[in-house]
Amino acid sequence: xxxxxxxxxxxxxxxxxxxxxxxxxxxxxxxxxxxxxxxxxxxxxxxxxxxxxxxxxxxxxxxxxxxxxxxxxxxxxxxxxxxxxxxxxxxxxxxxxxxxxxxxxxxxxxxxxxxxxxxxxx
Amino acid sequence: xxxxxxxxxxxxxxxxxxxxxxxxxxxxxxxxxxxxxxxxxxxxxxxxxxxxxxxxxxxxxxxxxxxxxxxxxxxxxxxxxxxxxxxxxxxxxxxxxxxxxxxxxxx
Numbered sequence: 207x208x209x210x211x212x213x214x215x216x217x218x219x220x221x222x223x224x225x226x227x228x229x230x231x232x233x234x235x236x237x238x239x240x241x242x243x244x245x246x247x248x249x250x251x252x253x254x255x256x257x258x259x260x261x262x263x264x265x266x267x268x269x270x271x272x273x274x275x276x277x278x279x280x281x282x283x284x285x286x287x288x289x290x291x292x293x294x295x296x297x298x299x300x301x302x303x304x305x306x307x308x309x310x311x312x313x314x315x316x317x318x319x320x321x322x323x324x325x326x327x328x
Numbered sequence: 329x330x331x332x333x334x335x336x337x338x339x340x341x342x343x344x345x346x347x348x349x350x351x352x353x354x355x356x357x358x359x360x361x362x363x364x365x366x367x368x369x370x371x372x373x374x375x376x377x378x379x380x381x382x383x384x385x386x387x388x389x390x391x392x393x394x395x396x397x398x399x400x401x402x403x404x405x406x407x408x409x410x411x412x413x414x415x416x417x418x419x420x421x422x423x424x425x426x427x428x429x430x431x432x433x434x435x
Contacts, residue, residue, distance in 0.1 A: 251364070251372060251415055253424040269423050303371055308383070313419040315362035315374030315383055 208232040208317050212304045215322030218294055226322060228287040228304030235285035236260060239307040241316065242278060242289045244300035244324075254302070255289065261310075272298075294326045330354055330418050334427035340435040347403040349430045351416035356396045360420035363392055363401045366429075367412045375414075376401065406432070 214226040228240070239262060242254040255278040256267040266278050277290040287304055301321040308314030331354045341347045351361070359379040364372040374383045376392035379399055389404040403410055411434055416427040 250429050251366075251417070251426045253417075253426070256422075256424075267422050308374070308377055312360075312378070313362075313424075314377035314381075315364065315417075318371045318374070320371050 208306065210304050210306060210317065210319035212302060212319045212322035215302065215324045217325045217327065219328050220294060220296055220326055222294055223290070223292045224294060224324060226289040226291065226302055226304075226324070228289075228319060230285045230287070230304075230306065233306070235280075236282035237310055239313070240278075240280060240287040241305045241307070241313070242287075243303045243305055243318075244298075245303070245321075246297070246300040249300075252300075257287065291324070294324075296326050298324065299326045300324060329423055330357060330421055330425050332416055332418055332425050332427040334414075334416055334430045336430060337428070338431045338433060340433050341406050342435045343408060344405050345435075347406055347410075347432055349401040349403075349414055349416075349432075351394075351399040351401070351427050353397040353399075353418055357418040357420035359395045360418055361392075361394070361399050362417045362419065363390075363399075364415045364417065365410075365412045366415065372415065403432075 209231045211229045218224050241256045257278045275293045279288045303321045304319040305316035333352045335350045361379045363376040366372045380392045391402045393400045413429045413431050415429050
């Protein structure tokens with residue numbers, strides 16, 4: 207069974223940093239592209255970042271709103287994806303979801319974790 | 329950036345009736361379009377990918393159609409568990425973008 211479990215969320219002051227982790231199991235992590243999405247309280251969904259597998263080039267993508275502040279990474283040996291969030295702003299407050307691509311070929315809606323809440327407030 | 333627009337914002341439907349949700353893109357996304365269902369306090373649940381392919385375990389009453397810039401999600405006979413918010417998302421080009429959602433509520 208595929209499982210994705212996010213952790214690392216919590217309350218943090220503006221300007222500080224936080225690192226989210228996504229521990230996975232039930233599939234060969236190194237083969238799959240991984241993404242992070244978020245949802246602010248009472249708002250819609252927003253894509254945050256994307257990490258290609260090594261077989262797909264290993265490159266990354268970011269939403270404009272987080273470029274230069276957030277870094278996506280992965281440890282294929284541990285089957286964990288990370289999202290390092292620096293210079294946090296109040297507008298980064300959201301539930302953050304880790305998502306595995308649906309297959310090796312396409313994102314296709316993906317398989318979603320349950321999310322971890324990040325609250326940025328003084 | 330590709331802007332996704334969903335209509336209507338709210339759809340009031342009686343159980344057993346058909347629901348038709350629309351999603352329009354500002355440019356072609358080919359068939360790189362997914363639909364999600366989300367209930368309060370839960371993660372989004374993928375329903376449809378590739379515009380028309382049901383995700384694993386999704387009932388046949390959910391169907392997707394369209395390509396290019398116009399898409400439709402149809403729920404053929406609404407069940408009580410289908411009342412939720414539905415989002416469309418394009419994964420054709422960066423940045424990936426979502427529609428604002430359609431809330432399907434009980435009439």
